[in-house]
Amino acid sequence: QVQLVESGGGLVQTGGSLRLSCAASGRTFSSLSMGWFRQAPGKERQFVATFSRSGATYHIDSVKGRFTISRDNVKNTAYLQMNSLKLEDTAVYYCAAAETILGLTSRQTYDYWGQGTQVTVSS
Secondary structure (H helix, E strand, O other): OOEEEEEOOEEEEOOOOEEEEEEEEOOOHHHOEEEEEEEOOOOOOEEEEEEOOOOOEEEOHHHOOOEEEEEEOOOOEEEEEEOOOOHHHOEEEEEEEEOOOOOOOOHHHOOEEOOOEEEEEEO
16 A cells, blocks of 8 residues: 655745655555646646656646656655746645556546645735
C-alpha cells in the first residue's frame, strides 16, 4: 500500500507562486509514476501533470510554461512548482501514484491518491 501526503497549498495572489509537495511511503518510489490532478468546486477532477517512472513528463496546455512537475527519488517526493498563478488555478490539488507508465493522463490509471491540498488564487 502506498501512502501519499500533499503539502504546500495556500492562499496566493494572482501572479504568485506555490510549490506543492507529495511525500510517498510504502513502496519503492522510483517504481511509481506520479501525477497531479486538481478539482475546482462543481467541476470534475482534472489531470494537470505527470512524471512517469521512466522519466517522461507531460503538462496540460493550460499550465505549460507556468507549472513544472518534478520528483526526487531519494526523498521519495514529487513536486509541482506553480508560477504565474491565475484565478482559474484555484482548486484542491491531488497527488496520485500509478504502477504503470501507460495512460498517465487518465484519472482511472492511478492506484493511490493523497488527501488533497487547497490552492486559492485571489485577485
